[in-house]
Amino acid sequence: MGKLYVVATPIGNLKDITYRAVEVLNNCDLIAAEDTRHTSILLKHYNIKTRLISYYKYNEEERSRLLINYITEKGMNIALVSNAGTPCISDPGYRIVKDARERGIEVIPIPGPSAVMAALSVSGVPINHFLFLGFLPRKELEREKIIRDIKEKGIEIVVLYESPKRIISLAELIAKELPNATVCFFCELTKVFERSYIGDIKTVLERLRSDTKANQGEYTVIIYNREEPSQEGRLEASIEALLVDFIVKENITLKEAVEKVSKRFNLPKNHVYRKALELKGLLQGFK
Numbered sequence: 001m002g003k004l005y006v007v008a009t010p011i012g013n014l015k016d017i018t019y020r021a022v023e024v025l026n027n028c029d030l031i032a033a034e035d036t037r038h039t040s041i042l043l044k045h046y047n048i049k050t051r052l053i054s055y056y057k058y059n060e061e062e063r064s065r066l067l068i069n070y071i072t073e074k075g076m077n078i079a080l081v082s083n084a085g086t087p088c089i090s091d092p093g094y095r096i097v098k099d100a101r102e103r104g105i106e107v108i109p110i111p112g113p114s115a116v117m118a119a120l121s122v123s124g125v126p127i128n129h130f131l132f133l134g135f136l137p138r139k140e141l142e143r144e145k146i147i148r149d150i151k152e153k154g155i156e157i158v159v160l161y162e163s164p165k166r167i168i169s170l171a172e173l174i175a176k177e178l179p180n181a182t183v184c185f186f187c188e189l190t191k192v193f194e195r196s197y198i199g200d201i202k203t204v205l206e207r208l209r210s211d212t213k214a215n216q217g218e219y220t221v222i223i224y225n226r227e228e229p230s231q232e233g234r235l236e237a238s239i240e241a242l243l244v245d246f247i248v249k250e251n252i253t254l255k256e257a258v259e260k261v262s263k264r265f266n267l268p269k270n271h272v273y274r275k276a277l278e279l280k281g282l283l284q285g286f287k
Helices: 019-027 036-045 057-073 094-102 115-121 140-152 164-177 201-210 231-237 239-250 254-264 269-285
Strands: 004-007 030-033 052-054 078-081 107-110 131-135 157-162 182-187 195-200 219-224
Touching: 004 019, 004 094, 019 078, 019 107, 030 036, 030 057, 036 052, 052 057, 057 078, 057 094, 094 107, 115 157, 115 182, 115 219, 140 164, 157 164, 164 182, 164 201, 164 219, 182 201, 195 201, 239 254, 239 269, 254 269
Parallel strands: 004 078, 004 107, 030 052, 030 078, 131 157
Antiparallel strands: 157 219, 182 195, 182 219
16 A cells, blocks of 8 residues: 655745655655646756646545545555645645545655744744634635634734735734734745735734735735733732732721722622632632
8 A cells, every 4th residue: 555645845945845855756656736837847846757646626525536546556655745835734635634544544744844834933923822724714704703803812823824915904904903913924935025024013004005016925924912901901810919908008807808999990899709709718728
């Protein structure tokens, strides 16, 4: 039985490919490519003669059956590539990988370029975790809902792809819903005309609007949504401290402190009371 190799290829600069990827593409029996014309450029550059077959969104099911048969019945080793970067990341490939796994075929990753990782590495924002959304929907209402969800759920770092046709409308939406966000708009990463727009969203929006080339090239966008806590949020986090402060400084009971904190900071009395009970329980735990 043959094997399936999932091979990462350059996202722009043809030199951004690993020795192992070139070796695999040279030695496999067949390369399944998202666009055979596009992949031919890469193969010609490295003098790779391996035969190509198309594998894209609209023939995935049919091609998967054919390629799985080649692997299992003919013992062929097949490499899967997309137009750029790592297959299956907002690109075709899921179906054949799933089918191969179910048939017990060994699936081997050949890691390499990724627009997501390339953008994050030079963003200058702290990357401990992030949410990747791929390409946003085209419908305006659906796009608005996604950006609002980022705000409401307090998601700090988001990475997404965007078409140049909708890049300014995306920036406008971010500016409206996340006015304090820092953003990185990377265009044509690793290519000759690579550009970046980095800073607060309002500044970046103005730069995009004034740049006549803003509507050229695919974008990888990073949103750093680190909102400053509101006064209400800060009070919520420190109700216990306020209660203790009143008790100590004014020499009053916990019940009296609840009254004063709720009135002084216009907080619901029953909510402050619950915090007081939590504080009481905490203090008893230290006895």
